[in-house]
Amino acid sequence: MTRGVSFDWRDDLPIWKQIKDRLQGAIMDETYKEGDAIPSVRQLALDLKVNPLTISRAFQELVDEGLIEKRRGLGMFVAPNVAQSLLARERENFIKNEWPEILKRIDALGLSKKELLNTGGNND
Secondary structure: OOOOOOOOOOOOOOHHHHHHHHHHHHHHOOOOOOOOEEOOHHHHHHHHOOOHHHHHHHHHHHHHOOOEEEEOOOEEEEOOOHHHHHHHHHHHHHHHHHHHHHHHHHHHHOOOHHHHHOOOOOOO
C-alpha cells in the first residue's frame, strides 16, 4: 500500500474491512514482515483518499486480532510471529467457510476433477 496506488472499492464490503483485508494480505505475503512499520493513519488516508477514521478502524481491528501492535510515539508495527499464524488461520477459514460453497458450485455445474485440473493455467 503505497502512494499513488488506486483501488477499486467493492460496494458489498465496508471500506475499513477492505483496507484491513489488504493489510492482512500484505502481512501474509510478507510485503510487511515481522517488526516492519505500517504506514501511518494519515499517510494511508492520503494515499487511499479515505477518511482517517476509516483507516483507524481497520488498524484497530488488526490490533485487536494481534496482527499489528502500537508502539507509543512510533506508530504501528507488524507483530512478532504473525505471518505463519495468519496463514494457518486463513487456510482454516477457507476450508471451513469458502471451500464448501465452491464444492457446491462445482457439483451444481457437473464439473469433473479432470475438467478442473485441466483448467487454471496448468496445462503442462
